[in-house]
Amino acid sequence: MxxxxxxxxxxxxxxxxxxxxxxxxxxxxxxxxLRDEFLAQAKAHARALDFVPEIRNWxxxxxxxxxxxxxxxxxxxxxxxxxxxxxxxxxxxxxxARAKEIFPLLFRWFLIPHELFHAVQTNFQSHLNxxxxxKFANDVAAAFLSHTHEGKMRLQRLEALLTPVIVNLPQxxxxxxxxxxxxxxxxxxxGKDPLLYGNFQLRFILRSLQNREKLELQKLFLNL
Numbered sequence: 001m002x003x004x005x006x007x008x009x010x011x012x013x014x015x016x017x018x019x020x021x022x023x024x025x026x027x028x029x030x031x032x033x034l035r036d037e038f039l040a041q042a043k044a045h046a047r048a049l050d051f052v053p054e055i056r057n058w059x060x061x062x063x064x065x066x067x068x069x070x071x072x073x074x075x076x077x078x079x080x081x082x083x084x085x086x087x088x089x090x091x092x093x094x095x096x097a098r099a100k101e102i103f104p105l106l107f108r109w110f111l112i113p114h115e116l117f118h119a120v121q122t123n124f125q126s127h128l129n130x131x132x133x134x135k136f137a138n139d140v141a142a143a144f145l146s147h148t149h150e151g152k153m154r155l156q157r158l159e160a161l162l163t164p165v166i167v168n169l170p171q172x173x174x175x176x177x178x179x180x181x182x183x184x185x186x187x188x189x190x191g192k193d194p195l196l197y198g199n200f201q202l203r204f205i206l207r208s209l210q211n212r213e214k215l216e217l218q219k220l221f222l223n224l
Contacts, residue, residue: 045221
């Protein structure tokens with residue numbers, strides 16, 4: 001059954017994820033299966049939620065995010081992006097074509113368990129700072145999605161796509177501070193600069209992808 005679900009997700013993601021025939025509403029049925037599997041893993045590791053988060057097509061300025069007040073993971077739809085959002089993503093990934101290629105893998109797959117883990121963190125009152133919270137969420141997503149052959153293949157593809165992107169991004173200037181200290185100090189200002197925040201997040205995600213074989217889901221859930 002799990003392999004069937006993964007195959008459906010594979011077809012959904014790589015069929016026509018940003019084309020005019022793409023049906024984001026129908027895809028939600030498949031992504032809900034991914035959510036349910038994540039919730040089962042959370043329960044198995046003593047982090048069960050007492051509600052079922054909604055996966056919602058909801059194209060917001062922040063793109064993918066956990067909305068606690070709505071109990072929903074907001075995920076963007078390419079055809080609903082504003083011109084400025086497409087411009088920012090194109091600048092971040094190097095071109096609009098590359099942004100379109102990465103978009104379904106990142107925003108409509110990898111970041112779903114990432115945001116669901118933020119739901120777990122919130123509801124179990126995690127005291128991690130923002131830097132550690134993002135690191136753990138990416139580690140959990142990479143570990144969780146690695147449990148099937150298709151998932152491993154897709155993570156490998158995402159790593160291959162992001163590696164040259166990172167190489168071409170400007171180095172982040174941290175004013176002499178270590179990365180964690182700078183990220184915490186400037187966290188509330190980073191959202192005003194989507195390219196800088198995206199630069200940070202892509203680097204965080206790539207690290208998790210590179211370390212995915214060493215990650216243990218149980219330990220990550222217990223140390224949220």
